Amino acid sequence: MSRRASRLPRAFYRRDPRTVAPELLNKVLAADDGRQARIVEVEAYCGPIDPAAHTYRGMTARNASMFGEAGHFYVYFTYGMHWCANCSCGEVGEGVGVLLRAAEPLAGIELMYAARPKARRDRDLCSGPARLTQAFGIDRRQDGIDLVSGKSGYTILDDGIPPPAEPVSGPRIGISKAIDHPWRWYVPGNPHVSK
């Protein structure tokens, strides 16, 4: 790395998730135990204007962390067995954020394989929102943690690699409402993007 990696500041997250999402590409999700992966696929969820967002109908016990201060995890349980992680964005009360969908493992890879014994190659470790959380050991315990303070065990780093000049955008995956919005972005050509 050409310069020391720095944690993304609060102001980075405190914007529209459709602005934050493509800028999160090529940033590094990092855990204190050494696991690191470069974010290659994200989706924006836009609260009251977005029928596909968990926060569309207001705050509940489940989605409360998405309504809090920007730069915190919103981790939710779905399909009876999977966890997915978002970073909260915008202003307090907006209920907007960015879903982390896929990442390219960089470090702590043996820990990721241990957390995902069925993975056969690096591409299987973080190429999907629930795979990513499993590889990083993220679940209910991390819902609401602060990604900016550096004291929560997880953060997102800027290591000097800029986002792609032309990120690919398109419809979001796995939703049945608001399917027309092109609020998914990924790094073109990266094999760790989900299928």
Next chain:
DNA sequence: TCTGCGATAATA
């Protein structure tokens, strides 16, 4: 490689 389907339980 790709396609279709079952698992599995919280949420609203």
Next chain:
DNA sequence: ATTATCGCAGAC
């Protein structure tokens, strides 16, 4: 009933 998914089985 639906779900911001995954991995397996079977076809090619």
